[in-house]
Amino acid sequence: MKIGLLSDAHGNILGMKTCIDFFYHKQVKEIFFLGDAVGYFPDAVPVINLLQSVQAICLMGNHDATLIGNLEIENNKEEVCQIKRSRQEMTSKQLHQISTLLPYKQLEIGGKLILLVHGSPWDPLNGYVYPDTDLKRFFGLPFDIIFMGHTHIPFIHQSKGATVVNVGSCGLPRDQGGLASCVLYDLESGQCDLVRIPLDIEAIKREYKNKIHPSVMDCFFR
Numbered sequence: 001m002k003i004g005l006l007s008d009a010h011g012n013i014l015g016m017k018t019c020i021d022f023f024y025h026k027q028v029k030e031i032f033f034l035g036d037a038v039g040y041f042p043d044a045v046p047v048i049n050l051l052q053s054v055q056a057i058c059l060m061g062n063h064d065a066t067l068i069g070n071l072e073i074e075n076n077k078e079e080v081c082q083i084k085r086s087r088q089e090m091t092s093k094q095l096h097q098i099s100t101l102l103p104y105k106q107l108e109i110g111g112k113l114i115l116l117v118h119g120s121p122w123d124p125l126n127g128y129v130y131p132d133t134d135l136k137r138f139f140g141l142p143f144d145i146i147f148m149g150h151t152h153i154p155f156i157h158q159s160k161g162a163t164v165v166n167v168g169s170c171g172l173p174r175d176q177g178g179l180a181s182c183v184l185y186d187l188e189s190g191q192c193d194l195v196r197i198p199l200d201i202e203a204i205k206r207e208y209k210n211k212i213h214p215s216v217m218d219c220f221f222r
Contacts, residue, residue: 007034007149010169011041034149035061035118060101131155
């Protein structure tokens with residue numbers, strides 16, 4: 001049984017659809033989204049609708065928490081993040097559904113104890129875990145594998161019988177801007193693959209150039 005994991009779509013429906021199409025091609029049985037459906041791009045509602053249509057199991061991210069008022073955003077960041085715009089476009093039902101999410105989830109599948117978390121085990125909403133983060137604390141936790149998002153920079157690290165994974169971002173990668181990131185995990189074999197999928201940058205430019213902050217568009221040309 002294969003599962004697919006992705007995170008941080010941030011209202012970029014083109015990027016997220018690229019990864020979900022890949023999951024269907026690989027015949028995944030379950031999709032997990034690790035948070036931040038909203039922010040930066042204008043298509044938060046289509047992103048949420050697509051996640052619902054594929055019956056994805058979703059977490060709350062820090063931008064999602066800001067959307068429903070659980071976190072505050074600095075006024076000078078609204079021009080870039082565009083949280084208020086997303087809030088205005090959503091129905092009360094959609095906002096309520098987001099409010100019911102948690103930033104973490106524990107699962108036991110196929111004898112594997114799995115932690116899904118947006119940030120980190122110690123700071124589920126805002127913890128940043130990068131490829132060069134000291135991971136010693138992780139290997140004392142009672143999980144076979146930990147999947148995270150939030151940083152938009154993916155990695156896989158295996159040690160002492162445990163695996164730590166940052167799935168990166170399907171909507172706004174911050175390491176290689178032209179490559180969406182997601183993860184394919186085979187529960188039977190334990191094989192965990194970090195997948196980078198080329199984005200159609202020209203399509204993103206056509207769709208979003210005049211709708212997002214220039215600094216956001218610049219991320220795709222790193």
